[in-house]
Amino acid sequence: MNLLETQQLVLKRDNRTLCQQLDLSIKPNQIWGILGANGSGKTTLLHSFMGLNAPTQGDVLLQGQSLSKLSTIAIARTSGLLFQETYLPFEQTVWDYCRAGRYPHQVSHLTNPQQDELLIQEAFTQVTLNHLAHRNVHTLSGGEKRRLMIAKLLVQQPKLYLLDEPTNHLDVHHQILILNHFRQLARKHCAIVMVMHDINLIERYCDHVLLLFADGSHQAGALRAVVTTDHLEKMYQQPMTYLSHHNMVYWFPKIF
Numbered sequence: 001m002n003l004l005e006t007q008q009l010v011l012k013r014d015n016r017t018l019c020q021q022l023d024l025s026i027k028p029n030q031i032w033g034i035l036g037a038n039g040s041g042k043t044t045l046l047h048s049f050m051g052l053n054a055p056t057q058g059d060v061l062l063q064g065q066s067l068s069k070l071s072t073i074a075i076a077r078t079s080g081l082l083f084q085e086t087y088l089p090f091e092q093t094v095w096d097y098c099r100a101g102r103y104p105h106q107v108s109h110l111t112n113p114q115q116d117e118l119l120i121q122e123a124f125t126q127v128t129l130n131h132l133a134h135r136n137v138h139t140l141s142g143g144e145k146r147r148l149m150i151a152k153l154l155v156q157q158p159k160l161y162l163l164d165e166p167t168n169h170l171d172v173h174h175q176i177l178i179l180n181h182f183r184q185l186a187r188k189h190c191a192i193v194m195v196m197h198d199i200n201l202i203e204r205y206c207d208h209v210l211l212l213f214a215d216g217s218h219q220a221g222a223l224r225a226v227v228t229t230d231h232l233e234k235m236y237q238q239p240m241t242y243l244s245h246h247n248m249v250y251w252f253p254k255i256f
Contacts, residue, residue, distance in 0.1 A: 001063060001064055002025045002026060002027055002061070002063075002064070003026050003027060003028055003062070003063060003078075003159055003160045003191045004024070004025075004026040004049055004060070004061070004062055004079075004160055004191070004193075005024065005025050005026070005060070005061040005064075006022050006023060006024040006049075006058065006059070006060050006061075007023060007058050007059045007060075007061065008021050008022070008023060008057065008058040008059075009021070009022040009023075009024070009048070009055050009057070009058035009059070009060065010022075010055060010056045010057035010058050011041060011044055011045060011048060011053065011055060011056055012056045013041070013044060016216075017215075017216035018040065018041025018044055018045065018212070018216060019041055019044075019045055019212065019216060019218065020216035020217060020218070021058070022045075022058070022218055022220070024210065024220055026160070026191050026193060026208075027191060028159070028189040028190060028191050029186055029187065029189060029190075029191070030186065030191050030192070030207060030208055031182070031183065031186050031191070031192040031193075031194070031205055031206045031207055031208070032191070032192065032193045032194070032206060032207075032208045032209065032210060033194050033195075033196050033202035033205070033206035033208070033209045033210070033223075034046065034193065034194065034195045034196070034209075034210045034212065035196065035197075035199065035202060035209060035210070035211050035212070035227075035235065036211065036212035036213070036235060037212075037214060037235060037236055037237070040212040040213070040214060040235075041212055042164075042195045042212060043084055043164055043195065045212070046081070046162050046164055046193065046195055047081070048060055049079070049081075049160075049162055049193065050067075050075065050079055050081045050162055051067040051068075051070070051072070051075050052081075054068075062075060062078055062079060062160075063078060073104050076103075076104035076156065076158070077104045077105065077158070078158055078159050078160060079158050079159075079160040079162060080153045080156045080157075080158035080160070080161055080162065081153075081162045081164070082149055082150060082153050082161070082162065082163045082164055082166055083149070083164055084164040084165050084168065084195075086142070086145045086146060086148075086149055086169075088137045088138060088145065090137075091136060091137075091138065092136070092137055093133070093134050093135065093136065093137070094129060094132050094133050094134070094135050094136075094137055094140070094148055095120065095133045095134060097137050097148060097152065098120050098123065098124070098148065098151050098152045098155055099116065099120060099155070100152065101123075101151075101152040101153065101154070101155035101156040102116045102119070102155055102156070104156065105156075105157075116155075119154075119155050119157070120151075120155055122154075123151040123152075123154040123155045124151055126151070126154060126177075126178075126181050127147040127148075127150050127151045127154075127174070127177075127178060128147070128174070128177070129144070129147055129148060129151055132144060141169075142169040143169045143170050143171060143174065145169070146166075146168055146169045146170055147170070147174060147178070150166065150178060154181075158190075159189070159190050159191065160190065160191050160193070161182065161185065161190060161191070161192045161193065162193050163182070163192065163193065163194040163195065164195045165195055165196065165197065166178065166179070166182070166194055166196075167179070167196070167198065167201065175201070179201065179204075179205050182194075182205070183205055194206070199227070199232070199251040200250055200251055202223075202227065203223070203227065203248070203249050203250075203251070204248075206223055207222065207223055208220070208221065208222055208223060208226075209221070209222075209223050209226040209227055210226075211226060211227075211231055211232075211235050212235070213234060213235055214235075214237075219231055227249075227251075229241070229242070232251065236253075238253050238254075239253065239254035240252070240253055240254060241253075241254050
């Protein structure tokens with residue numbers, strides 16, 4: 001069964017069509033990248049996968065059920081969203097903030113305190129935050145806050161990870177560390193959907209790609225069939241080129 005499916009999905013904002021008749025099927029073990037120019041609707045689309053934006057037309061199905069018929073708690077047990085921006089409104093410790101990721105399971109008594117503690121410790125290890133567990137969240141750097149948001153998502157343990165620019169504020173070491181971990185999760189029967197701006201990270205980590213064009217049209221499918229010079233130039237309105245080295249493709253804008 002598909003983890004997530006869209007059926008003739010149409011999204012509009014301010015009388016502008018962001019997405020037109022999108023049919024998409026996301027299965028376990030897949031890693032999808034979403035690429036598009038600024039304002040193309042990437043974040044709006046990702047939020048619609050979580051039920052935060054109602055479709056103009058069409059439907060979004062989570063494990064075969066329409067999001068409109070599921071409670072927010074039911075959705076959160078299967079899907080987890082990493083927001084583009086970090087928002088930490090309250091004074092609390094890093095540990096307490098991360099613990100809130102277990103809420104969708106706690107309300108249905110699907111967890112226990114000892115298991116929760118172990119999951120938090122494991123998530124902190126994955127994003128190298130163990131040494132900051134008792135710090136106030138407002139004292140963290142931008143990169144540390146981003147890693148905390150990711151740790152909270154890992155503690156939630158969804159089957160479908162929806163990531164809006166997951167490498168924001170991260171240095172190169174932590175970008176690779178965390179993307180490698182998400183790739184491992186995909187191999188464990190999860191699915192990953194990432195909004196990204198770095199085409200070369202999409203090349204390294206994604207096996208499927210969705211391109212959003214300014215007119216609301218799209219291209220979706222296997223990486224090599226979708227990420228082409230013609231498609232990228234249409235999407236970015238920018239001449240593009242690439243180099244191939246040791247079976248790896250590296251994309252660059254043409255600069256005259």
